[in-house]
Amino acid sequence: MYNKVDSDDALLESVKKGDCDAFNPLIERYKLPLYKVMYRMVLNRDDAEDLVEEAFIKAYRSIKSFELGRPFYSWLRRIAVNNAINFLKKEHRTRSEPLEAVERTLSDKRHDPVAMTRQKMLKEKITLAMEKLPEESRIIISLKVEEDLSYDEMSELLNIPKGTVMSRLARARHKLKKILEDMEVP
């Protein structure tokens, strides 16, 4: 049996040798961090859960190509982020739900908006503002904020030059700020 203290590499070595049980602790270890990244990218629980599941399945199936000694989570996250980007591209083509509908859905969840604290309102407005952001901007902000990745790491993950990361992130924050200003968030 494997446990929480086993290192990623030790588990991965067993998985590579054909012991699929060794993959379980890795799922347990990384499913929630990965879910958070996916959720911030797609802003939908079911889709985020599906993307996490798909990422683990893909990772398992291509485990032979993984080089021991490298950070497993970075590799897994790369698979997941690429999946999510593809998903968002498809979703973008087929999406018909207008933003107002999303807004309405969120409003429905607020039983008494007046009673909400300012902080709570701000958080919900941030969620709405993130929804309004273009996917490209949302992805880069999510990776920066949720994972606190460096520009180099984002450059590698998204396969774009570091300078592009820098300008894309700056633009994304600027857009988010504008959206929040339009929503009259102080």
Added chain:
Amino acid sequence: MKCDLPIELLNGYLDNELDDEQRAWVETHLKACPACRDELDVLKRIDRAVRDEVYEEPSSKFVLGLNRRVMEKVSIPRRRSLFRFAPVFVPVAAAFLILIVLINISPSKRLVDVNDRMFYEELAARQEVQVSIPEPKIARAPISKKGVAQADVDREKSAPARLEETRIAETAGKPDMPEAGIMAPAGEQVVRAIIDSTGIVIKVATGNTLVPEKDTMLENELSGQQLSPPTIAGRKKQVYVDFSTEE
């Protein structure tokens, strides 16, 4: 932000991604620029708010059942897709298609389309084909020219044959004399030649019946004669040329 500090530099400063020189420059600028200090504060607050953003907790199905679902799916052998044959199938299919195309554009195998024919006058006007053909051995008297185009004929003692009307169309599947749709009126003298797509005469028939007969002598004489490659609709094609004459 009203000043000239590039927004990328301010973001780089916030993210601690600047080198020492850039960082020192931004810090100096910030000391003197309240607008940029405000902007930096706003960016920090936005980052904090995004970090604290409410997100839906994952479902219990996800939290409790993900391992089992993943392991179930990875233990099922993936359905063998036909695409696994792609590395072999695609080149073979491509080669087959190329072969088909080559066969189809080969002059000797082309399918006939009797409706796809053109009048020589039109071709001659476009200078696409210049046909010179001797008068057939069985030709009668010199023939008056009615069409626009004319092929000068100079064979033995016969007078120059003149083209009354020439029709050009794609040839039949085999390099044989086409019939349907291009039959000469009965009683008219016909010289019919097949010219391949490079302009070489490869078959000749003559006669004054609806379907001219192979004229070996004339064919021997004309075979290999190089003419301008005939084209139809911009494509070089094997064509047949009818030289209908009247007595």
